[in-house]
Amino acid sequence: MHPNPPLPPLEELAASARVVSVPMRVRFRGVLVREALLLRGPAGWGEFCPFLEYDDAESAPWLACAVEAAWQGFPDPVRTSVPVNATVPAVGPREVEDVLARFGAVDAVKVKVAEKGQGLADDVARVAEVRRLLPDAGIKVDANGGWTQDGALEALEALGPFNLQYVEQPVADIAGLRAVRLELRRRGEEVLVAADESVRRQEDPLLVAREDAADLLVIKAPPLGGVRRALGIIDAAGLPAVISSALDTSVGIRAGVALAATLPDLPFACGLATVSLMAGDVTHHSLVPEGGRLPVREVEVSEGLLERFAAAPDRAQWWLERLGRAHAVLAD
The missing domain is CATH 3.30.390.10 (Enolase-like, N-terminal domain)
Known part of the structure; x- marks a missing residue:
């Protein structure tokens, strides 16, 4: 690099x-x-x-x-487009269909859970509505570290019937991630554990891998210092990676697309379609999904x-x- x-x-x-x-x-x-x-x-x-x-x-x-x-x-890309998921915020089930409509045709969805002021019943209702609307989609949930260990296990048991691909940052700390992951395996649960904040908000982003605390990493280029540094971290960690965004305009999304386009393997759809959640942008040709994928291209700012x-x-x-x-x- x-x-x-x-x-x-x-x-x-x-x-x-x-x-x-x-x-x-x-x-x-x-x-x-x-x-x-x-x-x-x-x-x-x-x-x-x-x-x-x-x-x-x-x-x-x-x-x-x-x-x-x-x-x-x-860096030079290895693909011309990147698969992306829709993102459903902590809305009520009646709003889910309108949110999904903004993303066009997608076959993967990330659903926000563990929102402050809400409960497990809200999460289950939201995920159930996504599954009803998209019966064949890959669904992952993101708790942003909002559960306790016991709360995470209870929630994942309740969400189990919806056949989740993975749960992103179920608890806040690395020790808790490892404990949840090991308990899920002991119970024979197949849902994977992904680390997000535990990678990008740690002085040592590789600690998650060394502690065997996650099955995959959710990587954002900006908090890791850019595309090249993120690539180095992914390589050193030796874990599958999903590339995500941080509510960027299309200019910021372009960096995430560049990172995803450079990885040799993308086992899951990336969380880079968040421009669809915004009511404006800095370009007339926003980086939004086309058939569930984002093109690898430059952004012309207006x-x-x-x-x-x-x-x-x-x-x-x-x-x-x-x-x-x-x-x-x-x-x-």
């Missing part, structure tokens, strides 16, 4: 920065409006959009990913859409200051 490009001066980054605020169609991860800072470099556009609660150290790799995209570009979704001045200033702090972390 080629090394990451040298970090451009902050002044160069700030000169190209554009901050956007894009509304969501439905609440996802508690987000109703998604803010992002876009950077333009010699290789194209990059996106810096760590979630608002992330500190400077956790945000810095997201900047490294944006710089890679805009100043270096991506100046008109950058202006239409421009963040308020105070929010733009907030992001520019955050850019400076993340740049300082990388430079150090």
Whole structure:
């Protein structure tokens, strides 16, 4: 793999920065409006959009990913398109059909579960409606670490009749992941355990693999510092990987597509179709599924859409200051 490009001066980054605020169609991860800072470099556009609660150290790799995209570009792909799943937020069963309709024809769905303020009955109703509408689809659920160990086992027993492919981050910590995984195997349950936050929010992203705590990894390029670094982590872990997104515009999704397109094997559909959850974008030709797949192509950013979704001045200033702090972390 080629090394990451040298970090451009902050002044160069700030000169190209554009901050956007894009509304969501439905609440996802508690987000109703998604803010992002876009950077333009010699290789194209990059996106810096760590979630608002992330500190400077956790945000810095997201900047490294944006710089890679805009100043270096991506490795050569091995495929021309990437299979993707639909994503169903923690909505009621009556809303599921409308959410799925935004993704077009797909044969895999990821369903959000363990939402704060909801219970297991809500999760079961949501997953049951997905299965009713798509009887042959591959279904995976994502708890974002929201269950206890006992709660995870209870929930997975209740969700067992829906023939889940895997459960993503059922509990918050690595020890808990391992305990849940081992207990599922002891019970003869075939549902796989996937690690997400335990990979991208750890100082040592390979700890999950060494502790035998997961069957596969859910990988996002930005929190791991870019496509090339993520590829290295996947290779070192030796586990199957599913590539996912973090509520990006099409510019950010392009990095996820680049990562998925470079992997030799993709055993499951990737979670990269989340632009369909947004009520706007920065391009007129969004990266949304076509027959359950995303094409591997560049994204043409529209100046008109950058202006239409421009963040308020105070929010733009907030992001520019955050850019400076993340740049300082990388430079150090």
